[in-house]
Amino acid sequence: MRIPILRLGDILLTSIQVDLTDAEVMQFQTDVLHAIADIEARGLVIEITALEVVDSFMARTINDTANMAQMIGAEVVVCGMRPAVALTLIEMGRGLIGVETTFNLNEGLARLNKKIAQRGDSSLTDDEDAV
Amino acid sequence: MLESVRVSISEEIHSAEARRQALLLAQHLGFGRTDAYYLATAVTELATNLFRHAGGGEIQLRTLTRQNAVGIEVIAHDTGPGIANVEQALREGFSTSGGLGCGLPGVRRLMDELEICSEMGRGTRIRACKWAAIIQTVERQC
Ligand SMILES: Nc1ncnc2c1ncn2[C@@H]1O[C@H](COP(=O)(O)OP(=O)(O)OP(=O)(O)O)[C@@H](O)[C@H]1O
Numbered sequence A: 001m002r003i004p005i006l007r008l009g010d011i012l013l014t015s016i017q018v019d020l021t022d023a024e025v026m027q028f029q030t031d032v033l034h035a036i037a038d039i040e041a042r043g044l045v046i047e048i049t050a051l052e053v054v055d056s057f058m059a060r061t062i063n064d065t066a067n068m069a070q071m072i073g074a075e076v077v078v079c080g081m082r083p084a085v086a087l088t089l090i091e092m093g094r095g096l097i098g099v100e101t102t103f104n105l106n107e108g109l110a111r112l113n114k115k116i117a118q119r120g121d122s123s124l125t126d127d128e129d130a131v
Numbered sequence B: 001m002l003e004s005v006r007v008s009i010s011e012e013i014h015s016a017e018a019r020r021q022a023l024l025l026a027q028h029l030g031f032g033r034t035d036a037y038y039l040a041t042a043v044t045e046l047a048t049n050l051f052r053h054a055g056g057g058e059i060q061l062r063t064l065t066r067q068n069a070v071g072i073e074v075i076a077h078d079t080g081p082g083i084a085n086v087e088q089a090l091r092e093g094f095s096t097s098g099g100l101g102c103g104l105p106g107v108r109r110l111m112d113e114l115e116i117c118s119e120m121g122r123g124t125r126i127r128a129c130k131w132a133a134i135i136q137t138v139e140r141q142c
């Protein structure tokens, strides 16, 4: 199964809805990285409302994907974590998800836009001739 | 009635089935939402370990009862390589496979009881229990 990646301006939106196998994780990470590079995305939202359980493998998948995305220049927010999932993650070990999380998609997008604005390169592509 | 369930774990996706069965059993026994998710996550961790570190095994879920309380016992059993140092395996961040190393420490925190018996070259048996929080019904008159 391939995870769809949607484009919203220069932000990419992707939603994990089922458990991923090792092979699917690899595919997902490659797809996300290519998508970011293709459109020079400045932000990535990983939406996980559908996940009932985030185990250590899923946590690692999310963290690794976020780290890779950040490395190639996209800010990352994870959104839609269910309260029961959040509680479980906190109980399991603090800081298991090393990425910023927000309650819903709206907040996630707002947070992402703020981070992008703070970064101060929002006019980078427009200014290219000036460099 | 669901009392005892066995799920054989030989592929990655089987851990989802073990988790599903754990959630079903927890719901059936009237576990609260948080307890049910704690249990389900712990079962997922144990099942994933069976697949990743022992080449497969079996998860067994069983209903426990004691005075005023119900619980669920999880047994993860395999005939894999065994765990060389159980204390080390329970330590936060210890992983022999590049994982986060928070599976077993997580199970310890999420469950109420945890017992690990492992013998090198013979296999591992992990037993964990979760008790439902006892909810007392108080009758009130208004
Ligand atoms: N059933 C098992 N058989 C053999 N070794 C095991 C088994 N379960 C766990 N281990 C050993 O204990 C270590 C710690 O397990 P733990 O679940 O905490 O971390 P992990 O599986 O390596 O990573 P994570 O669960 O965070 O993805 C493992 O790396 C492995 O060496």
Ligand SMILES: [Mg+2]
Residues within 6 Å of the ligand: A056, B045, B048, B049, B099, B102, B103, B104
């Ligand atoms: Mg593990």
